[in-house]
Amino acid sequence: MIALCRIDDRLVHGQVAFTWVPALGINHLIVANDQVAGDEFQKLALGLAAPRGVTQRIMTVEGAVAFLNDPASTPLKILVLVKDVPDAARLARDVPAVTSINFGGIRSREGGSHVSKAVALTEGDIALVKALLEKGIELEVRQVPTDTRQRLENLL
């Protein structure tokens, strides 16, 4: 079961390991990112950050899709982390169990503008967001579980 699907460009860090994992009782942390999955150094760094008592898997987005669609993953309490909106959109397209996406942190880049303190979206992101909303996927903006849950569509 996917307890949370989160976009966070820092992937596993304090907010994830320290607030989301305990708050939701997560036991499986999936980092879905093609570049990280092929980079031994980043895997090492993320291995250090893995919260205790949680199985952390670093896989490509494609691998994550297969894992999440496998019925064997149903009893697990999973937190899926992706780095950006396109990867989240890929997951939402290919994994029916993704019905809600948490926007945690996307730093501002070229062409991006802030919709909240910690989330900046580009034109390309916004097009993907609109498509996701049309599909009926819930998009909410929260850095930590105790933040007020804001609907992304109200911030655009």
Next chain:
Amino acid sequence: MSTASIIWITLIAVLGHSEDFLGTTLLSRPLVLAPLVGAALGDVHAGIVMGATLELIFMGNIKVGAAIPPDVITGGVLGTAFAITSGKGAAIALALAVPISILAEMLLSWLFVTRSVFNKAFARAAASGDWKRIQTLHVASGLLKPLLMGTVVCLSLLLGAGAMKSLLDLIPAWLNTGLVVAGNVLPALGFALLLNLMFRQDVAPYFFLGFILASYLHLPMIAIGGLGIIVAMIVTGRDTRADGGDPGAAGHNGRSDGAAAAHVLGAREIRAVFWRSMALEANFNFETWQNTGVAFALVPVLRLTCPDRASMARALERHLQFFNTSPYGSTLILGITAAMEEQRFKDPDFDEESINAVKLGLMGPLAGVFDSLFWGTLKVIAAGVGTSLALKGSLLGPLLFLAIFNVPHLALRYRLTFTGYRAGMRFLQRLQGSHVMDRLTQGASILGLMVVGAMPATLMTVGTPLRIGEGVTLQSVLDQVAPGLIPLGLTFLVYAGLKRHIKTSYLLVGLLALGFCGSLLHILN
């Protein structure tokens, strides 16, 4: 209030808000600032007790990433100052501090957003390789926060002190009693917030161990912390012997393993990076976060490794990229970065891009490790010991609070700068291979939970005046059978609310109402 007092208290608020220049050393906590305010107003004892009371309420209010908690600096300083000058107690300081800190937080959020406009000036300075200007901008923009909030505090004292005193004099005795009881109930929120972060089933027994040691055996907080360390060592020590632990010495890809050949950087530069890392968060903003702090800290390194303006410009631009990590572990990343900058200088084929790849790759994971260690454990223990002493009016409270947190913090932060520079990635591999991190976080959560378990029994004074027979109070029976049951019950009540995702502000108001009504109905005291 005398002019001298107003100046002193303004300076205290400025000091608190300068903490971002001073290494996030907890100088800004109410437990430290309130006694200073007390000293400025000639009543240190009242300041210490108010500081402890405020610290208890705001204890769980942890800053993680960009989540900005209520501004306890402004709230605590003003609340304490108004309460002392009006001759009122800690309950009034608390009643004032909560709303003021929420208002002040809004102002701070605005500052963190608008500060980003300086990023253009930083970028221009970087493009021309002007490191001096980067330094000046970092400090100038960093000073905005202490100056802005200092002005707010000064104006509030000038305009509000008189009116506040007449207002507070109107408070009738029953209202005051109600506030006192509400204040006694409120720490349950702080404890529950801590529990929410730290509670896991596999370490749950240690919470109750801490509670029993405090409630039945009346052990002081320091003793419980000491026992916690011993228990944590026994439990985690056993784990490793089973694991064996393989150091995994094989070099990785040598990305940052500084070659043994002639070093360009000496201990002086690395030490300078440590000192400058204290100002890492001075120019925190919501667009690029700690980026200018990184550039500021690395200037001594770049001055020796960038032979011309063009390479200095490239390096400055590199380090003005988005950055955010735990300040406590930042020096490890800065040390590794220094080694890589040196490597780039010595090796013309070095891939400059890899510097940021490593830096940005490490910031998130290490933030997770160090935030949980420092915020999740060390600060909890420091606050537990500090508040338990300060509630009795002891000056040792704030002093031990600072010492317990900062002696390990500064020692580790200093060493990590050198470890990062000399051992770099090999150090990280060794860490992972030997399961040191696992043991450390496991031990830390055991120790932290024991101390949190002791808190309701030691630091909450709420009880019940109910009578269950002629001359027998319910509390006297409770004290014999299950002392500390009411504080523990309240803590778990709030914790259950948090688990049901009830908003913290609702829980705060609910607890206040519960304490207030409980006092009026003579159920709680």
